[in-house]
Amino acid sequence: MHSLLTLGGITLTCCIFRLQEVITTLVVIRILFQFLLQGTAALLPKHRHERKTRGFRMPLYPLPVVLALGGFVFILFSRPNFLREMRTAGLILVAGSVVYAFRHINVRN
Numbered sequence: 216m217h218s219l220l221t222l223g224g225i226t227l228t229c230c231i232f233r234l235q236e237v238i239t240t241l242v243v244i245r246i247l248f249q250f251l252l253q254g255t256a257a258l259l260p261k262h263r264h265e266r267k268t269r270g271f272r273m274p275l276y277p278l279p280v281v282l283a284l285g286g287f288v289f290i291l292f293s294r295p296n297f298l299r300e301m302r303t304a305g306l307i308l309v310a311g312s313v314v315y316a317f318r319h320i321n322v323r324n
Contacts, residue, residue, distance in 0.1 A: 243300040244304045244307060246290060
């Protein structure tokens with residue numbers, strides 16, 4: 216029930232904006248929070264060690280990761296309203312962090 220109300224509230228909020236603005240902001244948020252963070256994590260030493268011990272190998276590592284990160288950064292910076300979309304993504308990140316912290320505190324008590 217909570218998830219349905221949350222989704223309804225988010226949908227209601229998104230109805231204020233034009234559809235094109237919502238879609239472009241969602242694309243930027245997905246690039247930032249999924250693709251860039253995922254690529255960066257693949258370069259971390261902890262994950263390199265785990266790949267060696269588990270037997271997973273990436274051909275030409277780290278070249279594919281670096282090329283993907285470069286491509287996503289290029290896509291972000293080439294957008295016409297880059298700064299506005301980054302501001303929106305930042306606000307969403309802060310709001311999500313506040314909700315996460317609030318829920319984490321409530322669960323611990």
